[in-house]
Amino acid sequence: MNLNRKNNKITQVSEPTLRRLPGYLFFLEKVREEGVINISAPTIGKELKCDPTQVVKDLSVTGIKGKPRVGYNTYELCHALEDFLGFNRVNEAFLVGAGNLGTALMAYQEHQTLGIKVIAAFDVSEDKIGKHIGGIHVLEYNKLFHLSNRLDVKIAILTTPNSAAQDVAEDLVNCGIKAIWNFTHCNLDLPDNIIVQDTSMSSFAAVLLRRLSDSENQNI
Amino acid sequence: MNLNRKNNKITQVSEPTLRRLPGYLFFLEKVREEGVINISAPTIGKELKCDPTQVVKDLSVTGIKGKPRVGYNTYELCHALEDFLGFNRVNEAFLVGAGNLGTALMAYQEHQTLGIKVIAAFDVSEDKIGKHIGGIHVLEYNKLFHLSNRLDVKIAILTTPNSAAQDVAEDLVNCGIKAIWNFTHCNLDLPDNIIVQDTSMSSFAAVLLRRLSDSENQNI
DNA sequence: TAGATTGTTAATCGATTAACAATC
DNA sequence: TAGATTGTTAATCGATTAACAATC
Numbered sequence: 001m002n003l004n005r006k007n008n009k010i011t012q013v014s015e016p017t018l019r020r021l022p023g024y025l026f027f028l029e030k031v032r033e034e035g036v037i038n039i040s041a042p043t044i045g046k047e048l049k050c051d052p053t054q055v056v057k058d059l060s061v062t063g064i065k066g067k068p069r070v071g072y073n074t075y076e077l078c079h080a081l082e083d084f085l086g087f088n089r090v091n092e093a094f095l096v097g098a099g100n101l102g103t104a105l106m107a108y109q110e111h112q113t114l115g116i117k118v119i120a121a122f123d124v125s126e127d128k129i130g131k132h133i134g135g136i137h138v139l140e141y142n143k144l145f146h147l148s149n150r151l152d153v154k155i156a157i158l159t160t161p162n163s164a165a166q167d168v169a170e171d172l173v174n175c176g177i178k179a180i181w182n183f184t185h186c187n188l189d190l191p192d193n194i195i196v197q198d199t200s201m202s203s204f205a206a207v208l209l210r211r212l213s214d215s216e217n218q219n220i
Numbered sequence: 221m222n223l224n225r226k227n228n229k230i231t232q233v234s235e236p237t238l239r240r241l242p243g244y245l246f247f248l249e250k251v252r253e254e255g256v257i258n259i260s261a262p263t264i265g266k267e268l269k270c271d272p273t274q275v276v277k278d279l280s281v282t283g284i285k286g287k288p289r290v291g292y293n294t295y296e297l298c299h300a301l302e303d304f305l306g307f308n309r310v311n312e313a314f315l316v317g318a319g320n321l322g323t324a325l326m327a328y329q330e331h332q333t334l335g336i337k338v339i340a341a342f343d344v345s346e347d348k349i350g351k352h353i354g355g356i357h358v359l360e361y362n363k364l365f366h367l368s369n370r371l372d373v374k375i376a377i378l379t380t381p382n383s384a385a386q387d388v389a390e391d392l393v394n395c396g397i398k399a400i401w402n403f404t405h406c407n408l409d410l411p412d413n414i415i416v417q418d419t420s421m422s423s424f425a426a427v428l429l430r431r432l433s434d435s436e437n438q439n440i
Numbered sequence: 441t442a443g444a445t446t447g448t449t450a451a452t453c454g455a456t457t458a459a460c461a462a463t464c
Numbered sequence: 465t466a467g468a469t470t471g472t473t474a475a476t477c478g479a480t481t482a483a484c485a486a487t488c
Contacts, residue, residue: 022422026405068445068488086429104324115425179432185246197428202242205335208417209306212399288463288469
């Protein structure tokens with residue numbers, strides 16, 4: 001029940017802030033392991049290359065108070081960040097489409113703290129069904145409907161081909177899924193109450209390639 | 221030489237715009253294949269769920285002019301977007317760290333137009349060296365220095381463990397790498413002229429999980 | 441106590457959205 | 465011609481940064 005209130009009105013934390021929070025968490029976990037008890041916003045900012053005021057504002061969403069001249073308690077802050085982000089809970093997810101990216105994410109989440117745990121994967125391809133990837137069973141797609149009845153899973157990772165994305169997404173919604181992490185290039189058309197997190201690898205490539213050619217052109 | 225000029229001054233295209241461009245490209249390629257010759261900004265906006273003015277402004281970076289009442293020529297626009305993003309060139313890259321995420325990305329880029337082509341992968345682990353993944357050789361890490369002398373590769377994908385990230389990144393810079401696509405959680409400290417594109421999967425997970433718990437709390 | 445740091449409020453900056461003239 | 469759409473300029477909105485009082 002970690003709501004942010006301002007004048008007693010619930011305010012959503014902005015997306016830029018949310019995206020930065022895991023960065024703080026990883027850094028703070030590292031320094032905490034190194035034995036650092038307290039850390040100031042300017043110190044964090046220097047390491048993560050962002051404004052100390054930004055750090056203070058971002059961290060305030062956790063509700064943790066810092067002490068002037070001392071900073072924040074690393075243990076408290078790590079705990080509060082994990083709690084706020086939901087990284088300390090087991091957020092179970094289905095994954096649909098056990099292709100390259102799908103298997104990658106399954107293998108990845110075994111070792112990296114993503115906050116989301118894939119508990120079952122689905123595919124229509126015969127040669128993928130039955131496989132074990134990163135400790136996860138790949139099941140026949142049709143089993144999704146049956147399994148979702150028994151388990152209360154709210155999150156799905158969508159790594160199908162673009163052509164199947166919309167249909168699968170609709171199936172997922174019918175199965176009670178509330179949030180879809182969409183790795184396809186398809187613009188999903190779903191009810192408003194469904195949370196869709198689009199994640200296109202190409203967007204990152206685009207920014208990187210463009211910045212690279214910008215920097216090359218500067219020298220002309 | 222695709223520079224954006226305003227009052228004859230070079231202006232960088234903003235990151236939000238750059239991130240949206242691949243989305244336009246994928247959508248336009250799809251409709252072009254379906255035989256659509258011209259498309260208007262409002263039509264694109266409706267499909268991609270964004271403001272038509274935004275679409276017009278975003279697309280203007282390509283230099284392509286639309287016709288009032290008609291819209292944009294899909295062929296022209298696809299071509300210009302590919303060119304602007306560099307997706308029609310072969311942007312060769314090294315990949316360091318052939319672990320789960322590394323191998324996944326190698327397999328992925330075979331099938332998806334990322335705009336970036338991994339031509340060699342490196343790892344220190346004996347049991348990865350010599351493997352072929354997605355048509356790419358995994359080489360001994362030390363070979364990096366030798367190979368970078370012969371080839372003019374400017375991009376590197378960093379998928380090592382966090383603990384090795386900074387050292388490897390420095391090696392890459394010494395090998396002439398100009399842009400690093402960083403998948404580790406390490407905050408790389410490199411010269412200013414090096415382009416670092418941080419891509420933390422956790423950031424997306426954070427946004428998704430938080431939005432999900434926001435929506436659950438709304439119903440209390 | 442002196443001074444660094446927090447935390448809040450105000451100023452700035454940049455991106456999105458709105459308004460509207462130009463145009464096909 | 466009439467009207468939809470482009471493209472530019474202005475207004476708005478939201479996030480970042482600066483200023484500063486409170487505090488340990």
